[in-house]
Amino acid sequence: MLFDSNHYWLRNARVPASLLLGGSKWTPRKPPIDHLLTVDIEIQEGVIGTITAAGTFSSFSAPSIDLQNGMVWPCFVDMHTHLDKGHIWNRAPNPNGTFEGALTTVQKDSKQRWNEQDVYRRMEFGLKCSYAHGTQAIRTHLDSADKQGKISFEVFRQLQAEWHDRLILQAVSLVSLDYYLTPKGEKLADLVAEMGGILGGVAYTNPDLEQQIDRTFQLAKHRKLLLDFHVDENGDPESRCLHLIAEATIKHKYKGKVVCGHCCSLAVQPPEQAAATIALVKKAGIGIVSLPMCNLYLQDRQAARTPYWRGVTRIHELKKAGVPVAIASDNCRDPFYGFGDHDGLEVFNQAVRIAHLDRPYGDWPNVVTMTPAELMGLSQVGRIGGGLSADLVLFKARSFSELLSRSQHDRIVLRNGKQIETTLPDYAELDDLLY
Incomplete structure (x- = not known):
């Protein structure tokens, strides 16, 4: 041919x-x-x-x-995935489709099943799908608490070596930020540095959040690690973790790239409050990743009631303010999202519908290609x-x-x-x- x-x-x-x-x-x-x-x-x-x-x-x-x-x-760039969770739906379906149901189901499944072989084969399956659909680079978050971190990062390193000529792979640690206040959290930061990974975690509203964020920045700065957070994945207008991370980025004079995913609560906050946070995010140089498919699935889900909001962040407002915005697939056929096929075109297709990224289309194709590549430090992709x-x-x-x-x-x-x-x-x- x-x-x-x-x-x-x-x-x-x-x-x-x-x-x-x-x-x-x-x-x-x-x-x-x-x-x-x-x-x-x-x-x-x-x-x-x-x-x-x-x-x-x-x-x-x-x-x-x-x-x-x-x-x-x-080729596509998918910068927020969970390859370690992928494709467990048939054995671990979400009982009620809620975020809480997903969290409980995944925790149970991981304790029972997530050994090296199980994680390797499911992650490899995700890579095969991504590659066939035309993806070139992937960033995956890996559940990293306790012994799971060592298991999943070792599997990731093996797959990264085996697929080096086909896919660019990056890994991010995933724990709740309170974990970094413990000795185990410091050891995890050392493991991330050893593996050439990115330090990450879930920020959720709690009395010690500012201390947790500060400690995470300190660990990252000391080890020269990039940062990638899960932030405000809820519909609570009082959830302002993104604002606090932007403040911390500026306070710590952090020079590495900070990325925040989800940021759903920004969409339900008063416009003036959201605008202030967006301005701070721009000043801090933070990149935002929206996950429209997964958050449409999870957010505002209540039994026997029609959802009335879409779960996505203020994509248009962030982009208009000059904040780099990427869109990614997130979970695939697991309790957090029961569908998906690691296809960058499907991600773009659904995002256009969910977030009205059309008329004009303009530079919206960048959200699954050039912009995530830049946020991942890939200037040629x-x-x-x-x-x-x-x-x-x-x-x-x-x-x-x-x-x-x-x-x-x-x-x-x-x-x-x-x-x-x-x-x-x-x-x-x-x-x-x-x-």
Whole structure:
């Protein structure tokens, strides 16, 4: 096939303008619709070469394929996942669909089942799905209290080595922040540093929260670790953990990247209060990750009552204020979210619907590509430009309406310019673990 060639052109490719580096050089021959630029892309030795406005050349120096205005995206970046929890739904379903039900169910399952083999196989299954769908980089949170931290980080390190040529993997410790006030918490910070991971945890409202946050920053600064928090995953307007973390970032003069996920309560706070927090988040340089699918599933769930809010944070307001906002998949087929398939396109598709990321689409494609890549410190990932690796996802869809209306199961994924196998792993692979 053409994609096995070392040198070829993709003709008539529609690329989101915000993902095309140096896009101002290419004057479109027709006014772009939905900020899509139609270009011709040269790929040589696995690297993107020349990019020109479609039709600039009447002939090409290498074989070419006409994409017929099909969309081309860079590979996806999924920066907030829980691969260690994934795919346990069949053996551990959430009894009532609530956050509390999920937490209790996961804690029970982990104590009974989460040995090295169990965690390895379920995490590997998630990686197979992600890779086949066109994801290039993943950050996963790992439940890390007590002996589980050692088990899961060792499994992660093994998978990171085995998949190094296919996926960029990062790991974040996950405990409640009070854990870092204990000797076990300090040992966990040492383990995270040893593993090259990111220090993280769940911030929840309690009398000692400021002390817990301060200690977490101290541990991170001493070990030169990045920080990634779960914050305000609830519908309580009094939950203001994000505000306190922003204050702490400034107080500690912390220079590393801080990321906060969820931030749901921001959406139910008075507008002036939310605006003050958003301004502080901007000043602190914090990145925000919204998880629309999981939070739509969990938040405002009460028996026999229709939910009346969507569970997502103030995505539009944060972005308007200049705060980097990413969107990620979060949990997959576990008690926190009973669905999902590690597909970056599904994440974007659902986010567009849930959070109204359309009309105009503008640079919203960045939330599952370039922006999370930047928050993960990956300057060469999640964008399309000359000199970058040809890690691309090709769709037949010619517009956002077409892209987001069908499954796009027939997408073509290129890694280093070569077409990869996109057959998804069979669920039966995990049957002996789940039944």
